Amino acid sequence: MGEETPRWTLPLLSAGQAQKEVTHNEALSLLDLVVQPCVEAVGLNAPPTDATPGQAWVVGYQPTGAWTGHARHLAGMTAGGWRFLIPQPGLSVWSRADRCRSDWDEDGWRTGRVTARELLVEGKKVVGPQQSGIALTEGGQVIDLQARSAVDAVIRALRNHGLIASA
Template sequence: MTDITTPRLALPMLAAGQAQKEMSHNEALTRVDLALNGFAMAAGAETPPEAPEPGQCWILGGAPEGAWEGHPHEVAGWTEGGWRFLDPCAGMRLWLGESEGFALFSGGGWVIGKTFGRLFVEGLQIVGPQAEAIAEPSGGAVVDAEARAVILAVLNAMREHGLVASG
């Protein structure tokens, strides 16, 4: 294979006059297959499974053992040719399933969860980290039941959506 690789996923590049180009090409396709729209069986795994199936991958923990030794925090994927390892790059995202959501590689580590602190719609931040609880209206010189009902309905909707904590 070639020593020339792509900068982000370290995919092997073809070199001019290279013999057996199909080896570099097939290796690149195998890595893309693991990373592109990837699904990981688990995050933080330390021990390889006994009977992996081709295409399955795992996000490795900090001290992997056995065939995974020496590849902390990388993505390990099983192929017909054995284990392949991807060194994650900023922005790499793998699905962990409905219960855990996405794993995002950011700041040198994996962030696990369905959300990552902010929601953007058309480039505008709509939702950020949850705000502190807002006290419900009570008392006052003038009691306006209709206004209180509306304020309470807004607060309850915001709490239900996780925008503010419950008081």
């Protein structure tokens, strides 16, 4: 067939090529798989027997059957059978089973992880970089156990959510 695109290895037409529609249709099938990708599930090892054209999966680490040799690839069913794409850094798919995104980071698929520097809600920053730790309450002249307990609970919650560091 000749040359391929560098990132997604989509087949390219060559000058004087017979049956250009075969190469063109193959490229369109692969584009259909990778543009705005939505998969049925992430990490499946055995191809489903009832797959219909247009459905896709992220192949698991130990694939079997028609998926053998395509570990961690994006697999899509087409009218012509299974098509596979090797994930590239930055590829993100929506997983119907998990109801969240799964992202490829060169080491594997990360499902449900959100990586950001800040979180904006209606244009206002509500979460930013982790702040310095806050020490738990102790000592003082007047001890109010209920207030101290409430403040400590808030500090622990902030630490558990990673919003502040441990003191």
